[in-house]
Amino acid sequence: xxxxxxxxxxxxxxxxxxxxxxxxxxxxGTVNLFWYVQYPGQHLQLLLKYFSGDPLVKGIKxxxxxxxKSKFSFNLRKPSVQWSDTAEYFCAVNREITGGGNxxxxxxxxxxxxxx
Amino acid sequence: NAGVMQNPRHLVRxxxxxxxxxxxxxxxxxxxxxxxxxxxxxxxxxxxxxxxNIIDESGMPKERFSAEFPKEGPSILRIQQVVRGDSAxxxxxxxxxxxxxxxxxxxxxxxxx
Numbered sequence: 510x511x512x513x514x515x516x517x518x519x520x521x522x523x524x525x526x527x528x529x530x531x532x533x534x535x536x537x538g539t540v541n542l543f544w545y546v547q548y549p550g551q552h553l554q555l556l557l558k559y560f561s562g563d564p565l566v567k568g569i570k571x572x573x574x575x576x577x578k579s580k581f582s583f584n585l586r587k588p589s590v591q592w593s594d595t596a597e598y599f600c601a602v603n604r605e606i607t608g609g610g611n612x613x614x615x616x617x618x619x620x621x622x623x624x625x
Numbered sequence: 626n627a628g629v630m631q632n633p634r635h636l637v638r639x640x641x642x643x644x645x646x647x648x649x650x651x652x653x654x655x656x657x658x659x660x661x662x663x664x665x666x667x668x669x670x671x672x673x674x675x676x677x678n679i680i681d682e683s684g685m686p687k688e689r690f691s692a693e694f695p696k697e698g699p700s701i702l703r704i705q706q707v708v709r710g711d712s713a714x715x716x717x718x719x720x721x722x723x724x725x726x727x728x729x730x731x732x733x734x735x736x737x738x
Contacts, residue, residue, distance in 0.1 A: 513667075515667075541725050543726075545729075551731065552629075552716070552729045552730055552731040552732055553668075553716065553729040554729075555726065555728075558726065560725065599667060599668070603725060610656050610658070610673045610675075610680055610681065610720070611656075611720065611725050611727065612658070612670050612673065612681065613658075613660075613668070613670065613718075613727065614670070615660075615667035615668040615669070616667050617665075617666055617667040618666075618667050
């Protein structure tokens with residue numbers, strides 16, 4: 510069965526520190542990969558996505574992620590975090606399902622807290 | 626706001642009551658997905674619907690849960706005879722035909738007391 514692992518459940522950083530959140534997936538076929546962010550009390554927002562092409566993708570708010578196929582990984586990075594980045598971050602893998610839809614399998618999330 | 630709209634945002638039900646959660650997809654989207662987020666867990670797929678059809682309900686509990694997406698009106702996730710374990714955030718997402726990216730609503734937080 511397809512699964513997504515996020516190894517860091519809680520991360521605390523000081524402002525301006527660098528961030529890397531790990532994400533590994535288990536699925537042998539073609540995948541589409543996503544990082545979503547959920548600010549407190551808000552809906553999920555797409556940070557970035559990888560479908561094909563350049564494995565280094567850039568998203569909103571200075572985030573980027575690198576797809577390493579050989580490691581089944583899609584780690585999220587940001588060189589310098591801000592207090593406003595405090596949120597929960599979810600990695601997700603998508604695969605096509607019957608009827609033309611796309612089912613997302615999510616990791617358990619990483620709660621990031623950025624301290625001033 | 627042309628985004629995915631869910632209502633209510635918060636819903637409190639007593640054990641044994643019914644809960645109805647509504648989701649209006651983005652304009653032009655005909656694919657709707659429901660996900661459940663239990664405390665301290667990630668989102669779990671429940672069901673995928675197109676207009677008037679359930680396409681994949683592999684994530685739906687076998688009893689008490691049902692979903693529909695009628696020709697007119699929003700998609701409804703219905704939970705009968707709620708129990709405390711149903712307390713969770715329920716998120717709806719929609720996508721367009723042939724599109725991979727799904728857009729999420731703000732969720733409905735169900736509390737069963």
